[in-house]
Amino acid sequence: MAGQEEQAVKYYTLEEIEKHKDSKSTWVILHHKVYDLTRFLEEHPGGEEVLREQAGGDATENFEDVGHSTDARELSKTFIIGEVHPDDRPKLAKPTETLITTVESNSSWWTNWVIPAISALAVAMMYRIYIAED
Numbered sequence: 001m002a003g004q005e006e007q008a009v010k011y012y013t014l015e016e017i018e019k020h021k022d023s024k025s026t027w028v029i030l031h032h033k034v035y036d037l038t039r040f041l042e043e044h045p046g047g048e049e050v051l052r053e054q055a056g057g058d059a060t061e062n063f064e065d066v067g068h069s070t071d072a073r074e075l076s077k078t079f080i081i082g083e084v085h086p087d088d089r090p091k092l093a094k095p096t097e098t099l100i101t102t103v104e105s106n107s108s109w110w111t112n113w114v115i116p117a118i119s120a121l122a123v124a125m126m127y128r129i130y131i132a133e134d
């Protein structure tokens, strides 16, 4: 066989990964890496169920939300079987949408003073009418 230093990364497409979502074969994606957790399900301190729910898909967010210990992270490395194919990675990237409310500053600059100006004018006129009526 080839030298041991030659460690080609195995890439899996999302289509392929999605097939491994039952107890016969349970894969999850964490940070673009593919983990085969089939044998780990029963040993997982956090329970089988949470892993099953994520099977065949990206569990990164849930994994991080739990705040797994360094030990857990070390252990997780032993289950890595490959990586998500680079072409498929953009499909995974769904960063928690940070809503950047880009106010169209161009269109609003004039409303910023026109509206107050008109309001002021209206108040001034009402005041005049009020005074005149006296």
Ligand code: HEM
Pocket: 028, 035, 037, 044, 045, 046, 047, 050, 051, 054, 059, 062, 063, 066, 067, 068, 069, 070, 071, 072, 073, 075, 076, 077, 079
């Ligand atoms: C390779 C993958 C994983 C490994 C090796 C792993 C390992 C562990 C370990 C060792 C613990 C005990 C607490 C700690 O040391 O942090 C734990 C707890 C837990 N894990 Fe995982 N885990 C993995 C993936 C996941 C995933 C994908 C989820 C969620 C979908 C998850 C959810 C939980 C939960 C809910 C707990 C319980 C936390 C608590 O009781 O406070 N784990 N895991």
